Amino acid sequence: MERVRAKKHLGQHFLTDLGIAEKIAKSVTGHQEVRQVLEIGPGMGVLTDFLLEENWDLFLVDIDKESIAYLHKKYPQLGDHIIDADFLQFDFSKVIEGEYIIAGNFPYNISSQIFFKVLAERNKVIEVVCMLQKEVAKRIASPHGNKDYGILSVLLQAYYDIEYLFTVPPTVFDPPPKVDSGVIRLKRNDVKVLDCNEKLFFRVVKQGFSTRRKTLRNALKSMGLSDEMKQDPILDKRAEQLSVSSFISLTNKLEASWKK
Template sequence: MVKPKKHLGQHFLKDQNIAKDIVDALSADNEGRRILEIGPGTGVLTRFLIGKYADNLVLIDIDTESVKYLKKHFLDLNDRIVEGDFLKMNLRAVLGDEYAVIGNFPYNISSQIFFRILEERDKVIEVVCMLQEEVARRLVSPPGNKDYGILSVLLQAYYDMEYLFTVDASVFDPPPKVQSGVIKLRRNNQVKLGCDEVLFKKVVKQGFQNRRKTLRNALKPLNLPEEVKAQEILNRRAETLSVNEFVKLTNDIASGGNIKV
């Protein structure tokens, strides 16, 4: 067996029913599309994935011991079991066109995984994943909620998102100190946001950097144009703005010029 490694944030799911539920959450139209499993560990999800997506399944794991285990137990996938770091790999060379992502994401790098998914958003059509419950709920949180944050806005700009179910800590080896949550992201039709997307990201990050402040104060480092400073929206906090309102604000700020992106 593979020994869970603390420095990799490994907590191996033991419950086969939950594993099946996670795999079943992938949309039916993914058949024929590449499926990437991130951090398969000992293959608890892989066993169910291989029944549906055997010809299109790719596994990526950074753990050498896990890769050896997987290659021994899933011989038909041998050439599609890749040892490497998802955060740093040339994914297009491995996966090609559109693909879906599934996995039990390590708690300690789940945010980094989502930022990488955002970079690949023109290729990543769907994501079904398990991560820390608190983070999962934060990502799907709507505007006006204290859990709504930077990644909530950035992901919801490009994906339709839903919280599926909660997973108890007792079904893992070793048990984590927190509950887990399973969420689903489905790429929306938004190819372009209709604004400078680099500036959009900067406005969102700056707005939430001091989330207790109004946007008028939080966005001061951007040297807002005078006509923007007069807007009523700046009296609100970042957590109250929808994606569309952030897009409009970004366009208003860009129209004033002299903004360093």
């Protein structure tokens, strides 16, 4: 079969190192009762081959028509498990029942958007094993108090236990990207619902990091801080200094102050 041409506008960098592909596939641990894995952007199936060896109930999704045609020829046994769609727009409940795992070499240009969709589907997505730009991977796995810690760090760590697994050099891709990549694993924790208003929590986190060099007192000014709330010492800190539990506490304090 002819090779699929990597397309710059889709952020495609095809992994060529079989050893790394196998290592990523073996990093998918899952749960005994959950066997469904959705691979995002399989390209020519380098990772797919190893996921199939692990006997997962595999689904593939790609927006690239050329890749879809290639995958149908390479994996005729997958049939309608090969999905021609935009991951960000598609409703996977139409094809995958219950909980599932996400794996893949994420396109750099939409990796953050992929994770916001994972958050929206957090009660179905029990694990994510993925490769993405090292800078973004480090940020997601970063603990509070670190300069890399940001919006996605807080939101994802609220619902997932996150590990940075290993770094991948540009030389193992075709075409090679200009930066290193990183592989991370997210495993759903036991938190079903946060101990606060979740919608407000998301808003507070995003607003808190909107001006990350400023204290939270300044960053959250537009949220209508009461005079009493303005005196709270938690607002002397910057967003990057707050853990997930501290953000939950801040959310509850804000909501309580508005009710007084």
